[in-house]
Amino acid sequence: MARFVRWAALGATAALLVSGCDDSSGDAQSGKNGDSSPSSNSSLASQKLDWGRCEATDEASAPGGEWQCATLKVPLDWxxxxxxxxxxxxxxxxxxxxxxxxxxxxxxGGPGGSGVSMMPSYASTVSTLHERYDLVSFDPRGVAASEGVRCRDDEEIQAAEAKVDATPDTAAEEKAYFQDAAxxxxxxxxxxGKLLPHVSTTDTARDMDLMRQVLGDEKLHYFGISYGTELGGVYAHLFPEKxxxxxxxxxxxxxxxxxxHAKNQALGFQRALNDYLESTGQDPAEGTRKIADLLDxxxxxxxxxxxxxxxxxxxxxxxxxxxxxxxxDGWPALTSALEAAEEGDGSELLALADGYNERDASGNYGTTTHSQRVISCLDDRQRPTPAQTKALLPEFEKISxxxxxxxxxxxAGWCHDWPVAGQHDTPEVSAPGAxxxxxxxxxxxxxxxxxxARRMADELGKDVGVVLTWNGEGHGAYGSGSDCVDSAVDTYLLDGTPPKDGTVCS
Incomplete structure (x- = not known):
């Protein structure tokens, strides 16, 4: 089962509903700020992009003109x-x-989400920004059209879904779980192959600075969502002056x-589940117990x-x-699926799971989770052992x-026996001077x-991080129904004036 940080999951939802930092890893993120970046000295910075009509997206046109696609050459090894x-x-x-x-x-987001496929569907959300900005996105290295990685075929994926228990209860299930991970x-x-050690967030941040130069921008104007916020923070650390x-x-x-991070997600999804249960008139504790019993x-x-x-x-x-x-918007579908499951029919929950796993009606799976894994396992140095994980399970189960x-x-399972060592315990995002x-x-x-949001702002540094909070639901705030949020973001991007730190939108 994939880790849950994925903005791309929202696209699947919409389609379905219509139908303290440690950088002790050496130079992984250090010593290459601003104009000292290798990209500034590379002949690649002077390359000309051959923009042409997009073939990879179903939406060839955009407000005011057509979508254009191109390929940027970047170093395999920075x-x-x-x-x-x-x-x-x-x-x-x-x-x-x-x-x-x-x-x-x-x-x-993702990591592993395709910006090339997502950007056209997001354009209407940022139509105000489109008036003054070229809307640009990309498939990061190791993703989709940028040397995208597929780690197993469709038949192997479906077999693993049927046989591997992500919460093993017996020695045999535990052995199968970790063997599947390996x-x-x-x-x-x-x-x-040789790409595997070069798909880190730091590598992609350096690609972005080369992208900035080739696009002809003195500064990088950036909109990062979900994992894209970590990528943005890493870029800011490496290139604060840009x-x-x-x-x-x-x-x-x-x-x-x-x-x-896993504890944060357990807390976040339980909060969202509680809010959903309250919206249906259920006591969150009792509703949670009922769902947990169903899962058992x-x-x-x-x-x-x-x-x-x-x-x-x-x-x-x-x-x-x-x-x-x-x-x-997905809550009514969840109600229907849970009710059907209580009656003994798993079809609706399976359809929702297929939406998350990018499985189409023909049994073909997307590769977002493959790219997500190769990127995050290169980023994350920590490798908790099975014994360490089992000791932590009571704490996780108490959270959710x-x-x-x-x-x-x-x-323990996500990067178990991974063939490449991770780079750091936590990403370095401090950006003095930005x-x-x-x-x-x-x-x-x-x-x-x-x-x-507050922790990122604190890590970015004094006079850099500014926090805006929305009292709302769902993954992401901009374009989710808050005029207050949308206005604050648009004003900042169009006029350069951020809201006051600590502003709250109701």
């Missing part, structure tokens, strides 16, 4: 900037007005290590579904519950009887709890 190159896929729609500010670069890592190593206007929405807590029964006996030869396992059931919590065990086991960076938190955010 320690050898004049060496072998790889391609990073870009998409843009040029500003619709005359008073152009520059490019506004988007990362929609096998997945081997598949990634075989698929990615930061322009930067928005970080649905903020990942940069002070949290592997276990801390499914663990003992998977539910039949309308899909041929597929049953709803406990792992798939939890994934199906997770997806609609990303957006309040529904999600705690899954996220607890994930701390202009104000706006961090936006949402009190009902399930995947990136609201506390992350």
């Amino acid at each position: 320690d050898k900037p004049e060496g072998e190159t790889i391609g990073v896929a870009l998409i843009r729609a040029e500003a619709t007005g005359d008073d152009r500010i520059g490019s506004l670069l988007f990362n929609f 096998d997945f890592g081997k598949g990634c190593q075989k698929a990615a 930061v322009g206007r930067m928005i970080l929405d649905a903020v990942v807590d940069p002070s949290a290590d592997t276990v801390g 029964r499914i663990d003992a006996e998977p539910l039949p579904t309308s899909a041929p030869d597929r049953k709803l396992t406990q792992t798939l059931a939890v994934t199906g519950i997770v997806l609609p919590l990303y957006s309040k 009887p529904v999600f705690g065990a899954f996220l607890g086991w994930d701390t 202009p104000p960076i706006l961090t936006v938190g949402n009190t009902g955010d399930p995947a990136t709890p609201v506390e992350g």
